[in-house]
Every structure is written in structure tokens, then in C-alpha cells.
Amino acid sequence: MTNTDKKDTVFQSVGETAKTIIAEKPDLQAAISSFGGMLEASQKVQALLGPWNTDTLVDVDTTERLAQGESILNMVSLLDFTNQVASAASIMFPAMQKAFSTIAGDVEKISAVAKADSVDLYPCLQGMVAGDEQLLKTAAEKSDVSYDVFTFVMSQLLSPFVHSQAKSFASAFDLSAWTKGYCPVCGSFPSVSYLVGEGGKRWLHCAECGHEWRFQRQICPYCEDNAAKGLDYFYIEDRLAERAYVCKECKKYLLTIDIRELALKPNMDIAPVGLIALDVKAQEEGYAPLVDLPWNNFTA
Ligand SMILES: [Zn+2]
Ligand SMILES: [Zn+2]
Numbered sequence: 001m002t003n004t005d006k007k008d009t010v011f012q013s014v015g016e017t018a019k020t021i022i023a024e025k026p027d028l029q030a031a032i033s034s035f036g037g038m039l040e041a042s043q044k045v046q047a048l049l050g051p052w053n054t055d056t057l058v059d060v061d062t063t064e065r066l067a068q069g070e071s072i073l074n075m076v077s078l079l080d081f082t083n084q085v086a087s088a089a090s091i092m093f094p095a096m097q098k099a100f101s102t103i104a105g106d107v108e109k110i111s112a113v114a115k116a117d118s119v120d121l122y123p124c125l126q127g128m129v130a131g132d133e134q135l136l137k138t139a140a141e142k143s144d145v146s147y148d149v150f151t152f153v154m155s156q157l158l159s160p161f162v163h164s165q166a167k168s169f170a171s172a173f174d175l176s177a178w179t180k181g182y183c184p185v186c187g188s189f190p191s192v193s194y195l196v197g198e199g200g201k202r203w204l205h206c207a208e209c210g211h212e213w214r215f216q217r218q219i220c221p222y223c224e225d226n227a228a229k230g231l232d233y234f235y236i237e238d239r240l241a242e243r244a245y246v247c248k249e250c251k252k253y254l255l256t257i258d259i260r261e262l263a264l265k266p267n268m269d270i271a272p273v274g275l276i277a278l279d280v281k282a283q284e285e286g287y288a289p290l291v292d293l294p295w296n297n298f299t300a
Pocket of ligand 2: 220221222223224225247248249250251252
């Protein structure tokens with residue numbers, strides 16, 4: 001079974017992988033149940049969303065711009081989801097309060113101002129996509145929570161919409177010629193990658209939207225340096241399948257799981273949370289992650 005390709009690969013659910021990680025690495029229990037809880041809530045919301053009508057988008061001529069390395073969300077906006085924000089919040093907010101008890105009170109405040117219509121969440125979510133700092137600052141003040149907490153809560157609320165629409169975008173556009181190390185759909189860098197199939201083809205898993213794409217193994221996804229002999233990597237003790245590939249040129253690292261020999265293929269949304277020890281080691285060695293995630297930032 002070691003030569004199965006990605007298309008034949010069955011991955012575990014978030015819950016299954018979470019259980020495996022906690023059994024093998026009990027010290028990660030708190031992080032896994034927090035982020036696992038959020039991912040499961042996000043999937044619950046995604047089940048209520050879509051399919052999205054992308055008919056109006058396919059007229060956009062993306063071929064040339066994709067070839068130049070422009071991501072889809074750079075060319076088209078997210079499809080309207082105004083009417084689904086309240087129901088998503090009703091699932092995501094309680095999950096956030098459970099997962100991150102230190103901000104439970106802040107989530108309550110945001111929920112209250114949203115219900116009272118004094119802060120409209122939809123433009124805030126659009127502001128997250130557009131990077132509209134001023135709009136978000138104003139909304140955070142009105143909600144009486146810090147900017148950091150407000151944007152964290154918005155990013156969690158936005159996540160199921162981005163994941164759900166990314167799937168529709170990925171099937172509406174031809175992304176097969178993409179050669180960049182950032183996501184063809186949303187432009188974010190991967191949180192993790194995995195090796196699968198004959199020779200260990202590398203697939204990158206987007207941190208932001210969950211989209212996955214093939215990427216040459218000896219090339220650094222960040223600076224595109226071509227390490228002719230392959231990128232160096234390290235692992236911890238006997239866990240050979242879990243690696244941090246490092247680039248000597250730009251000093252970035254990418255967590256990677258060689259799933260070829262694993263009987264159970266881990267869910268790639270939760271899997272990187274199980275690799276925190278590798279994040280710590282890579283950062284101690286002077287390497288930085290491709291993308292800052294709530295669980296891999298040890299400098300704050
Ligand atoms: Zn993406
Ligand atoms: Zn590099």
C-alpha cells in the first residue's frame with residue numbers, strides 16, 4: 001500500500017487524529033483539544049455552507065495571472081455570505097469559549113454587540129480578508145476587546161467560509177499548472193506538508209483554506225531555492241516520519257509528515273498541532289515557520 005497516490009489516500013477525521021496524538025503525546029492534550037474543538041466546529045459550519053455558485057467567476061480570465069503566480073483570492077472576492085454569518089457565529093462562538101477559556105468573556109462581548117447590531121460582523125470578516133486595520137480597530141473598540149483578541153476571533157469565524165469557498169474555487173479554476181510555494185487559492189503558505197505515493201511526492205497543505213497542491217520536493221516553498229541534494233531535515237528521537245525541512249538560504253522550515261509507511265493517515269488540519277516539539281526545535285536552531293499559527297509562535 002506504500003505506493004498509493006494522494007487520490008487513493010483516505011485521511012482520518014480531526015477527531016481520530018486528535019485521539020492518536022493525545023495517546024502518543026499526552027503533554028499536547030490541552031492544545032489538541034482546543035484546536036481540535038475549533039476545527040470540528042468549523043467542519044460543522046462547513047456542512048451547512050455551499051455549494052457556492054461560481055458561475056459568475058469563471059468569466060474572470062485567470063489563466064495568465066495564475067501563470068504569473070497570482071492567487072485566486074487576489075483576483076476575485078469571496079462570494080457573498082452575509083446571510084450565513086449569524087448561524088456560523090452561533091456554532092463558532094461557543095466552541096471558541098470552550099477552547100480558549102481566557103478569552104471566553106471577550107467572545108461574549110463580541111457576540112453581544114453583534115446581536116445588538118452595534119457591530120456588524122460581515123464587514124469585519126471582509127476587513128480580515130482585505131487587511132482593513134482601521135475598520136477592525138474601530139469594531140474592536142466598540143466591542144470593548146483588544147485588537148488582537150478581536151482579529152483572532154474574526155479569523156476563527158472566517159475560517160469555515162474560506163475553507164468552504166476554497167473547495168468551490170479549486171474546482172472552478174484550473175490550478176494544475178501552479179508552481180508556487182504559497183496557495184493558488186488564497187495566497188497563504190502551508191502549515192504542513194506530506195509525502196505520499198511512489199518516490200514520496202510532496203503535497204503542501206494550506207494553513208488558511210486547507211487547499212492542497214503538489215510542490216517539488218527539493219525546492220524551498222518560501223524562497224524557491226533549489227537544493228540540488230534535497231532540503232535538509234531533522235526529526236525527534238525515533239519519530240522518523242515527522243520532520244522539519246529547513247532552508248539554509250532563507251532560514252525557514254516546513255513541517256512534513258512522510259505518510260507512506262503510516263497505516264493511519266493523519267488529518268492535515270490537526271496534524272501540525274501534534275508537531276509542536278519540532279516547531280520548538282526548529283526555532284531553537286534559528287529557523288522561522290513559513291506562517292505564524294496560534295500554536296507555533298513562541299516569541300510573543
Ligand atoms: Zn489557501
Ligand atoms: Zn528558502
